[in-house]
Amino acid sequence: MKFEMLCNNKVYVEDVALEVFNEFVLKTASTKSYKECVDFFSHTYEKNFPMTFIATKNEKLVGSVSLFENDWAEKKEATPWIASLVVEPEYRNQKIAEKLLTMAIAHLEKIGYEAVFLKTENAPNYYIKRGYQLIEVTQNSDGQTVYIFSKKCHG
Numbered sequence: 001m002k003f004e005m006l007c008n009n010k011v012y013v014e015d016v017a018l019e020v021f022n023e024f025v026l027k028t029a030s031t032k033s034y035k036e037c038v039d040f041f042s043h044t045y046e047k048n049f050p051m052t053f054i055a056t057k058n059e060k061l062v063g064s065v066s067l068f069e070n071d072w073a074e075k076k077e078a079t080p081w082i083a084s085l086v087v088e089p090e091y092r093n094q095k096i097a098e099k100l101l102t103m104a105i106a107h108l109e110k111i112g113y114e115a116v117f118l119k120t121e122n123a124p125n126y127y128i129k130r131g132y133q134l135i136e137v138t139q140n141s142d143g144q145t146v147y148i149f150s151k152k153c154h155g
Helices: 010-025 034-041 096-110 124-129
Strands: 002-005 051-057 060-068 081-087 115-120 133-139 145-152
Touching (some): 002 096, 010 034, 115 124, 124 145
Parallel strands (some): 081 115
Antiparallel strands (some): 051 060, 115 145
């Protein structure tokens, strides 16, 4: 298994875009197109947002996670945000998501951030078990419950 930043291996841009499009665009009310996703992930960086981390095995993308400057319009003061964590179904339960999150948080600490935020509609227990602090429970525009978490980047 190989873990790295997408900006250092752009051959996976379309794979990440497709993974995120299938998991987070098609399953929501988003109107973003696949082409817009490709364009978005074509512009990920090492020290500026957005940043994307990938996991590959035998040159196949198996998972990714991104860091956005903001992922919740009502929380503009909170930055940065973990977003779009996805692991291909056949590679789940192998701690790939946990390794991607650890890598992303370590990178944030290295570049000077003290904390990170995230929101989830369907996996609050996953983050609670990994030391994230629940800071708010709210609802999105569809009336779905949204859990907002934070975590210190150190310790």
